[in-house]
Amino acid sequence: MTDTAPTVVVPGPDEFDDIAQLIADAFHHPIDPETHEAERAIFEPERALLVRDGPTAVAHAAAFTRTLSVPGATVPAAHVTMVAVATTHRRRGLLRTLMHRQLREIHDAGREPVAVLWASEGRIYPRFGYGLAAQRLTLDCPATTELRLPEPAPAAGTLRQAAPAAVQPELARLYDRLRVDRPGWSDRDERWWRYVLNDPSGERGGATARRALLHDGPNGLDGYALWRSRPEWQRTGPTGLVQVDEVVAAGPDAYLAIWRTLLSVDLTRRLTYFRAPVDDPLLRLVNEPRQLGPQLMDALWVRVVDVPAALAARRYATAVDVVVEVTDPLLPENTGRWRLTGGPQGATCARTDDPAELACDVRCLGELYLGGAGLTALAAAGRVRELRPGTLAATGPAFGWHRAPAPMEIF
Structure with missing residues (x-):
């Protein structure tokens, strides 16, 4: 493979075997025939992204089309999976290319306001805006x-x-x-x-x-x-x-x-x-x-793909009315000030010119999204800035929920 930008393609169903071998090699796990066929049955080739070097599959990322339970609701969520880069092709920006394109496609399709995944290592996905939303x-x-x-x-x-x-x-x-x-x-x-x-x-x-x-x-x-x-x-x-x-x-x-x-x-x-x-x-x-x-x-890492749609889709434990300034370098449509108004019965979120009361990056919104992370804890870590005194105390309880998020299955 040359140093030029890699060619990313949507694979066909007949390319599943090559992709499965790439995944097996990357995770140091032999292919079990029964598991192989079970995974083939849920594979969605139209949602996969593949890079080849000649005939060899060297990088891949995919998603499953499912819904995710969130505080007070269920939302369509891209369940990101089967992410791997061949040992011979590391440090060439292939993962970055796949993650950026996948997020752009999810956003532009307009069906899924969030993406969710399990991480093989916790340091991988925060750079793409994923936040730790559920622990186990x-x-x-x-x-x-x-x-x-x-x-x-x-x-x-x-x-x-x-x-x-x-x-x-x-x-x-x-x-x-x-x-x-x-x-x-x-x-x-x-x-x-x-x-x-x-x-x-x-x-x-x-x-x-x-x-x-x-x-x-x-x-x-x-x-x-x-x-x-x-x-x-x-x-x-x-x-x-x-x-x-x-x-x-x-x-x-x-x-x-x-x-x-x-x-x-x-x-x-x-x-x-x-x-x-x-x-x-x-x-x-x-x-x-x-x-x-x-x-x-x-456990679960969440990426908010569409800020207003995602924040309006879930419910809030207490009444909330706050202006949040969000930064998102990968999806600039999310960057800006958003007024979130809602409570246990529903919510709205819209762009505003009003002064911001809190400021954070899109990763923080992912951490807060399932109700498992505390707003004040993120502020104590320097991840959220309080721009109007008293906003953290007033807003923090709203993002919680009466049940902690639960990681039911690895996908």
Whole structure:
């Protein structure tokens, strides 16, 4: 490849194999045939951008067309994915070229006011205006012997176990009912449920097939967990591992019953859960929360693509009327002063000539967007400037939400 600007093309469906090989090489992960076909089924070639050097795919970025739950609403969001540059073509500006073009295309299409992604490294995407919008907890804790949970309420419900694919319609109905109230969850159509429940044997790492643990309350299914176990033994006896992928519950009875089961699986002594929300009730239920081994990690990164459309699409915990001066070097249409007026029932956002009361870059808006970051915390870090005294205290509560954003799945 020469030093001239790279040629970026929209690939065809028949180029998926080359793209998958590029991704596998970049992430040091062998291609599993089952996973490969599952990913092919959700691939949207018309939303992909590809750079080749001769016949070889050397850089790629794509997006999925999905909606994202945000405070009080759901919005169309470009789910950015499959981003990679070949080892042989690093430091040539290929990632920058792809990210700039992708953002421009999303903005100009006018359908998705935000983009969202998971980052392989946290330092990569802030330079393109992505802000850390949702964090997660990873839990790695002893099971069976160390942790105790409260006793369940009498006749609170019943538990059953099934193969996930066999109960997918039930899981989907509960997920859809609860999704609207949980910022950070993405919609799942039939294709996405097949992908989420795909369980290739070559990627289990010695563990069992995934299982679904379901809780039925008085009105039917009100909670489920997706989990698997891995047998481990030592000289003194069993030390098996429970691996939890997903826990969804409509209320405390279902939640407690599911976790009492997961923490007491016979022949296991340890449990891991790598995508727990930061407000997970388990931290308040166990007798010794330190034993959960919680570690705070980054999860969802949000890029506000269309400032007025994005800020008007979500709801606000309290009444807000503020003028924010925004800078966005990649999408200059977002740069300027915007008056945001709204509350729990709705919001409007329009360009204004009124004096600004707060100033920030577009990355800060991404961090605030799901309600997980504090406005005053960003100001304390020098990321937001208060131009009119008292604005931070008056405006900060509005950007919060009654539930923390939750990172449900990696896409």
